[in-house]
Amino acid sequence: MYRIVRKEALRPTVTLYEIEAPLVAKKAQPGQFIILRVDENGERIPITINDFDPEKGTVTIIVQTVGATTEKLSHLNEGDCLQDFVGPLGKATETEGKKKVCVVGGGVGCAIAYPVLKKFHDCGAEVHAVIGFKNKDLVILEDQFRAASSVLKVCTDDGSYGQKGLVTDALKELIEAGNQYDEVFAIGPMVMMKFVSKTTEPYGIPTTVSMSPIMIDGTGMCGGCRLSVGGEMKFACVDGPDFDGHKVDWDLAVKRNQMYQEFEKHKYEETCNLFKKEAQ
Amino acid sequence: MANMSLKKNPMPSQDPNVRNKNFDEVALGYTEEMAIDEAKRCLNCKNPKCVNGCPVNVHIPEFISKVAEGKFDEAYGVITSTNSLPAICGRVCPQENQCEGQCIRGIKGESVGIGRLERFVADYHNAHGHQGGAPAVPERNGHKVAVVGSGPAGLTCAGDLARKGYDVTVFEALHQVGGVLVYGIPEFRLPKAIVAKEVARLEHFGVKIMTDTVVGRTITVDELMDDMGFEAVFIGSGAGLPMFMNIPGVNYKGVLSANEFLTRINLMKAYLPDSDTPLIHPKKVAVVGGGNVAMDAARCAKRLGAEVYIVYRRGMEELPARREEVEHAEEEGIIFKTLCNPVEVLADENDDVKGIRCIRMELGEPDASGRRRPIEVPGSEFDVDVDCVIMALGTSPNPLIKSTTEGLEINKKGGIVVNEDGLTSREHVYAGGDAVTGAATVILAMGAGKTAARAIDEALSKK
Numbered sequence: 001m002y003r004i005v006r007k008e009a010l011r012p013t014v015t016l017y018e019i020e021a022p023l024v025a026k027k028a029q030p031g032q033f034i035i036l037r038v039d040e041n042g043e044r045i046p047i048t049i050n051d052f053d054p055e056k057g058t059v060t061i062i063v064q065t066v067g068a069t070t071e072k073l074s075h076l077n078e079g080d081c082l083q084d085f086v087g088p089l090g091k092a093t094e095t096e097g098k099k100k101v102c103v104v105g106g107g108v109g110c111a112i113a114y115p116v117l118k119k120f121h122d123c124g125a126e127v128h129a130v131i132g133f134k135n136k137d138l139v140i141l142e143d144q145f146r147a148a149s150s151v152l153k154v155c156t157d158d159g160s161y162g163q164k165g166l167v168t169d170a171l172k173e174l175i176e177a178g179n180q181y182d183e184v185f186a187i188g189p190m191v192m193m194k195f196v197s198k199t200t201e202p203y204g205i206p207t208t209v210s211m212s213p214i215m216i217d218g219t220g221m222c223g224g225c226r227l228s229v230g231g232e233m234k235f236a237c238v239d240g241p242d243f244d245g246h247k248v249d250w251d252l253a254v255k256r257n258q259m260y261q262e263f264e265k266h267k268y269e270e271t272c273n274l275f276k277k278e279a280q
Numbered sequence: 281m282a283n284m285s286l287k288k289n290p291m292p293s294q295d296p297n298v299r300n301k302n303f304d305e306v307a308l309g310y311t312e313e314m315a316i317d318e319a320k321r322c323l324n325c326k327n328p329k330c331v332n333g334c335p336v337n338v339h340i341p342e343f344i345s346k347v348a349e350g351k352f353d354e355a356y357g358v359i360t361s362t363n364s365l366p367a368i369c370g371r372v373c374p375q376e377n378q379c380e381g382q383c384i385r386g387i388k389g390e391s392v393g394i395g396r397l398e399r400f401v402a403d404y405h406n407a408h409g410h411q412g413g414a415p416a417v418p419e420r421n422g423h424k425v426a427v428v429g430s431g432p433a434g435l436t437c438a439g440d441l442a443r444k445g446y447d448v449t450v451f452e453a454l455h456q457v458g459g460v461l462v463y464g465i466p467e468f469r470l471p472k473a474i475v476a477k478e479v480a481r482l483e484h485f486g487v488k489i490m491t492d493t494v495v496g497r498t499i500t501v502d503e504l505m506d507d508m509g510f511e512a513v514f515i516g517s518g519a520g521l522p523m524f525m526n527i528p529g530v531n532y533k534g535v536l537s538a539n540e541f542l543t544r545i546n547l548m549k550a551y552l553p554d555s556d557t558p559l560i561h562p563k564k565v566a567v568v569g570g571g572n573v574a575m576d577a578a579r580c581a582k583r584l585g586a587e588v589y590i591v592y593r594r595g596m597e598e599l600p601a602r603r604e605e606v607e608h609a610e611e612e613g614i615i616f617k618t619l620c621n622p623v624e625v626l627a628d629e630n631d632d633v634k635g636i637r638c639i640r641m642e643l644g645e646p647d648a649s650g651r652r653r654p655i656e657v658p659g660s661e662f663d664v665d666v667d668c669v670i671m672a673l674g675t676s677p678n679p680l681i682k683s684t685t686e687g688l689e690i691n692k693k694g695g696i697v698v699n700e701d702g703l704t705s706r707e708h709v710y711a712g713g714d715a716v717t718g719a720a721t722v723i724l725a726m727g728a729g730k731t732a733a734r735a736i737d738e739a740l741s742k743k
């Protein structure tokens with residue numbers, strides 16, 4: 001069992017958990033993820049590693065409540081245990097040898113983008129960052145991003161904070177302003193990563209994206225996480241999660257992630273009703 | 281006096297039209313009377329051919345004569361002197377190609393029901409407990425061995441070493457122990473309680489089990505030896521990534537590997553209402569392939585209420601699945617479309633699968649495997665209306681351990697290279713089961729686990 005040693009609500013639906021998992025903490029690298037199960041009947045869900053402390057033996061994750069499992073998770077408190085917590089999975093992000101990069105984060109994707117950004121920074125690269133949110137209330141990790149980047153642009157869809165508009169607009173401005181990036185690194189919702197890739201393509205800037213397809217085992221056994229990248233079949237849990245954004249077949253990836261949508265909607269309602277009943 | 285009936289005692293089973301709607305075990309097992317009657321069909325041959333057919337050389341005539349005498353506990357002792365998982369083997373061994381395939385009674389009539397008797401003996405033992413209490417736990421000998429993967433290969437290796445007093449730890453990537461026995465083979469063929477019993481037996485002998493540990497990621501083979509003090513490592517990590525056909529449409533919504541479908545059902549129990557894991561409930565399914573995996577996927581889909589087709593490019597005779605599984609599948613109403621092969625998956629504007637285009641095949645000359653090669657019949661394409669396609673085409677080895685263990689030699693197909701003792705190109709690192717051979721059988725994996733356990737014991741006891 002894996003104990004929650006710290007729980008912190010970053011936003012009403014975004015929560016940080018620090019979890020006791022010494023073996024995972026010892027091996028974790030930015031860009032890798034874990035798979036957790038909340039309880040005996042629980043689904044296995046993949047979550048990116050936000051931070052890790054090998055001395056303390058803990059791993060930090062930031063989770064957005066979107067469905068049944070993440071809802072259940074949000075009802076656990078400090079001192080409670082997770083049934084399963086396995087990792088670190090996937091390949092670490094390659095951060096070596098880059099002189100100047102731009103990291104683009106969207107929504108909770110920023111939680112994933114942050115350790116990557118920090119590693120680029122620690123490797124000595126000049127780091128720019130663009131982070132985008134729906135509105136002011138959803139902005140997370142701004143201070144951390146600011147501390148590790150020389151240029152930071154915060155965007156909101158509705159203009160309630162920072163610059164109004166999409167991350168792709170801000171990214172384009174930075175490129176047009178003459179910034180020569182060795183790499184653009186994008187993490188966030190699938191659609192956002194797709195458009196970041198479309199934005200950088202005409203400029204020929206290498207673009208890496210962190211894919212989040214449907215997963216079960218995360219060890220390369222089920223084939224559920226398959227993607228088409230450059231016309232080849234790839235398994236995100238062993239070959240990724242990072243891929244060349246210019247080669248990913250985006251439409252396919254977006255559609256495959258909707259495979260269980262009906263079930264998920266139903267299960268989410270069922271779970272919420274259950275918690276409501278308990279509360280009464 | 282031997283029972284000279286030409287036929288095996290039939291296996292009592294759930295009615296096909298009832299069982300194809302539930303996940304309970306299909307075959308119900310012999311009663312004591314049936315077992316004794318069947319045991320009397322064995323001629324107790326001087327030169328028992330059946331034993332040669334068994335990869336772990338179960339002393340078949342000896343155990344069967346104990347059954348005939350009603351000494352079921354003694355029969356259990358005979359079997360387990362060479363086979364540590366009889367309740368499992370009795371259920372899933374392809375007996376027709378192994379022990380029973382060689383049985384002398386099979387020349388004229390049906391062979392002795394060796395598998396059914398083995399199952400009976402094991403179930404009897406599990407139901408009645410061990411006479412004289414639980415077996416003694418040997419004294420620890422101070423040597424530490426790590427086992428990677430908890431499938432039949434790993435479990436057997438761990439069990440054999442623990443019985444000899446080794447301090448064994450099994451590292452398993454998933455949250456549950458058993459490998460394919462728990463995530464692949466369905467409950468109706470191999471109840472999970474049986475696997476759990478075998479695991480409990482290992483724990484009784486002092487085997488430690490660490491789930492949620494991916495070797496190559498959470499910890500490497502080298503760290504196991506250098507940092508954690510394991511003197512030898514056995515790799516039984518199984519077969520790996522599922523293969524898909526290289527045809528248009530394989531990534532549409534509703535196309536999945538048998539591994540994914542079966543894992544959702546067996547490991548995650550997604551067919552039960554209180555499981556949080558999603559599962560598709562298709563109306564019409566095409567399962568592509570003809571092995572055990574294909575049969576299991578097809579029969580699971582049937583139980584979820586679908587109309588199911590097996591699409592296989594050779595004929596009924598060539599189906600590689602266990603004979604019994606094919607018969608059960610037919611009885612349960614699975615429709616076999618043999619001698620045809622998919623050429624394209626069809627979908628609607630949302631990318632949801634709506635059909636599969638197949639082409640008819642005919643059998644040509646035998647190929648390298650000795651089976652007649654299927655050849656396409658030009659212009660014979662036809663469409664089958666389905667909303668789900670399950671690919672059961674085999675697997676290719678998982679690169680995780682190979683890529684994180686320096687000096688581990690791999691063959692062209694990606695399997696780990698071992699010598700006759702199961703030793704790899706790395707000192708003190710052994711391997712066996714599907715990780716070495718590619719997808720094979722439970723009993724071969726067990727055999728490999730045994731061989732390695734013996735070699736590890738020899739190497740470490742010299743230290």
Ligand SMILES: Cc1cc2nc3c(=O)[nH]c(=O)nc-3n(C[C@H](O)[C@H](O)[C@H](O)COP(=O)(O)OP(=O)(O)OC[C@H]3O[C@@H](n4cnc5c(N)ncnc54)[C@H](O)[C@@H]3O)c2cc1C
Pocket residue numbers: 033043045046047048049061062063064065066067068069070071108111112211212213214215241257258261264265268
């Ligand atoms: C490698 C990887 C890393 C991830 N890292 C994080 C992370 O750090 N923080 C975080 O909050 N989430 C992360 N996710 C997404 C997370 O796994 C899903 O949000 C979670 O599985 C949802 O489970 P649920 O049962 O609560 O919701 P569900 O009922 O499964 O889903 C609810 C909604 O979320 C969508 N959804 C489901 N799975 C995914 C997915 N894999 N990616 C995007 N949307 C999805 C569904 O389409 C649906 O609309 C990651 C996913 C992957 C594959």
Ligand SMILES: Cc1cc2nc3c(=O)[nH]c(=O)nc-3n(C[C@H](O)[C@H](O)[C@H](O)COP(=O)(O)OP(=O)(O)OC[C@H]3O[C@@H](n4cnc5c(N)ncnc54)[C@H](O)[C@@H]3O)c2cc1C
Pocket residue numbers: 219372373374428429430431432433434451452453454458459460461464465493494495496516517518519542572573576602678680681712713714715719720721722723725
């Ligand atoms: C659906 C299906 C039906 C089958 N039916 C039959 C049948 O009827 N009869 C028969 O004889 N055979 C059958 N087989 C084949 C048989 O199950 C396999 O040959 C056998 O299980 C192989 O055993 P193994 O121990 O080598 O590997 P597996 O059973 O595959 O076990 C390997 C274990 O290692 C774990 N693992 C993998 N990588 C790592 C890692 N890096 N770190 C830690 N753990 C790891 C896996 O999670 C798994 O639990 C079937 C197979 C399938 C898939």
Ligand code: SF4
Pocket residue numbers: 333334335336337338340363369370373375378379380394395398723
């Ligand atoms: S282990 Fe398998 S092959 Fe050997 S006797 Fe038993 S059923 Fe037959």
Ligand code: SF4
Pocket residue numbers: 321322323324325328329330331340341382383384385392394
């Ligand atoms: S070959 Fe058949 S009849 Fe002879 S000992 Fe074996 S099981 Fe009995």
Ligand code: FES
Pocket residue numbers: 214215216217218219220221222223224225226235236237238
């Ligand atoms: S999650 Fe199963 S193969 Fe990647």
